[in-house]
Amino acid sequence: MTTVTRSSAHQAWLARARSALGGAVTSFKPPDELAIVISHGLGSRVYDVDGREYIDYVMGSGPLIIGHAHPAVVEAVSRQAALGSTFYWLTVPAIELAEKIIEAAPCAEQVKFVSSGSEATFHALRIARAYTGKQKILKFEGGFHGVNDYAMMSAMASEPTPYPQPIPDSDGIPPQIAETVLVSRWNDVELTRRLIEEHAHELAAVICEPLQRALVPAPGFLQELRRLTEQHGVLLIFDEIVTGFRLAYGGAQERYGVVPDLATYGKAVSGGYPLAAIAGKAEIMAVTDPSRRGRGEPVAHLSGTLNGNPVAAAAGLATLEVLRQPGVYEQLYRTTELLKSGLRELAAERGIAVQVLGEGPLFQVLFGEQEPKDHPGVLATDRTRARRFGLACLERGLFVNPGEKFYVSLAHSTEDVERTLDVFEAALDSVRD
Numbered sequence: 495m496t497t498v499t500r501s502s503a504h505q506a507w508l509a510r511a512r513s514a515l516g517g518a519v520t521s522f523k524p525p526d527e528l529a530i531v532i533s534h535g536l537g538s539r540v541y542d543v544d545g546r547e548y549i550d551y552v553m554g555s556g557p558l559i560i561g562h563a564h565p566a567v568v569e570a571v572s573r574q575a576a577l578g579s580t581f582y583w584l585t586v587p588a589i590e591l592a593e594k595i596i597e598a599a600p601c602a603e604q605v606k607f608v609s610s611g612s613e614a615t616f617h618a619l620r621i622a623r624a625y626t627g628k629q630k631i632l633k634f635e636g637g638f639h640g641v642n643d644y645a646m647m648s649a650m651a652s653e654p655t656p657y658p659q660p661i662p663d664s665d666g667i668p669p670q671i672a673e674t675v676l677v678s679r680w681n682d683v684e685l686t687r688r689l690i691e692e693h694a695h696e697l698a699a700v701i702c703e704p705l706q707r708a709l710v711p712a713p714g715f716l717q718e719l720r721r722l723t724e725q726h727g728v729l730l731i732f733d734e735i736v737t738g739f740r741l742a743y744g745g746a747q748e749r750y751g752v753v754p755d756l757a758t759y760g761k762a763v764s765g766g767y768p769l770a771a772i773a774g775k776a777e778i779m780a781v782t783d784p785s786r787r788g789r790g791e792p793v794a795h796l797s798g799t800l801n802g803n804p805v806a807a808a809a810g811l812a813t814l815e816v817l818r819q820p821g822v823y824e825q826l827y828r829t830t831e832l833l834k835s836g837l838r839e840l841a842a843e844r845g846i847a848v849q850v851l852g853e854g855p856l857f858q859v860l861f862g863e864q865e866p867k868d869h870p871g872v873l874a875t876d877r878t879r880a881r882r883f884g885l886a887c888l889e890r891g892l893f894v895n896p897g898e899k900f901y902v903s904l905a906h907s908t909e910d911v912e913r914t915l916d917v918f919e920a921a922l923d924s925v926r927d
């Protein structure tokens with residue numbers, strides 16, 4: 495294993511992080527040899543505490559679609575911070591951001607804000623249960639909806655799921671939760687149809703990532719989900735936390751032309767600040783109205799100290815303003831295509847079977863002969879090699895989450911693409927067997 499060079503001061507920060515934080519702020523952490531502490535980010539770059547520069551493809555795990563510290567976001571956040579950071583009450587930025595989501599998202603007639611994507615999916619599922627009066631939800635194997643107990647079912651399973659029983663992704667989840675979650679196979683129309691038909695009487699919602707991780711929906715799959723859920727009185731929830739404002743300004747709903755009942759937003763919608771949203775048809779969202787309590791109508795409690803935080807909403811508004819400019823999505827798609835096609839060519843020249851998955855400004859690099867269509871397909875690829883490839887990139891100055899998605903932003907330039915392809919070339923050579 496190779497190592498990133500780090501000063502003694504840098505190593506001291508890492509030692510303190512190991513002691514105070516268990517070495518990471520999330521469950522994802524690189525091996526110790528490649529661990530770094532970040533000092534700052536600007537545009538497409540991040541810098542570690544030694545001043546070493548990396549071209550960033552983590553981009554905050556997706557939120558920074560217009561780049562780090564974009565001047566418009568910095569200005570909007572500074573202006574709002576000087577006016578007060580939080581009120582637990584209505585503010586102008588929160589109202590305006592809700593209106594922007596309603597303009598952008600076909601399913602959105604009303605919006606509720608929370609602080610994280612995990613909360614957004616948790617509340618969307620609760621809203622669906624309250625509205626339908628039914629208890630169960632159906633999700634897809636490999637679909638990630640955050641870390642709430644309902645979402646952590648067959649999201650990251652390393653073995654095939656015995657459909658429809660989920661495999662919990664974490665210890666500490668009560669087994670009763672697993673009994674309320676059914677799991678189907680992504681892109682499998684027949685299995686999904688059978689499960690929806692058999693369980694329609696107890697199924698509140700089907701939740702999916704319309705682009706599941708980097709696995710595109712098979713032609714007609716989302717349309718069939720829409721048709722089946724409508725037919726059986728089950729709500730359809732699109733988790734657009736990654737795809738919202740990324741695949742298109744109107745997210746996956748615009749890109750794929752399918753309108754769910756509810757959708758969740760996070761990441762790009764708040765430009766790197768803590769805010770997420772649940773949006774949907776007004777009749778369904780009405781269950782969050784507290785004045786219903788005691789009137790015999792369904793009601794789902796939804797609260798949070800920082801909900802609709804005005805600083806985060808201001809960051810979101812500034813980000814969406816940039817994303818609304820002409821040519822933005824063309825540029826995001828073009829930059830990503832250069833990276834994907836460049837990588838495919840480099841791999842082909844070396845006779846390495848690579849699968850570059852994804853759509854729009856994100857992609858994932860897997861190694862194998864077959865293009866995966868679902869989670870078992872992903873498990874069948876050489877994931878150790880994918881992780882080694884990611885680590886080789888990290889070591890050579892690309893900031894990546896090894897084995898996971900690459901997020902592309904408006905800040906990534908053609909020079910970044912050229913430098914990245916040089917690194918890809920060396921990283922491919924290093925994983926050649």
Ligand SMILES: Cc1ncc(COP(=O)(O)O)c(C=O)c1O
Nearest residue numbers: 610611612638639640733735736
């Ligand atoms: C599709 C999807 N849903 C939900 C989440 C959870 O969001 P958060 O990390 O803000 O809780 C994520 C996070 O990566 C995600 O990718």
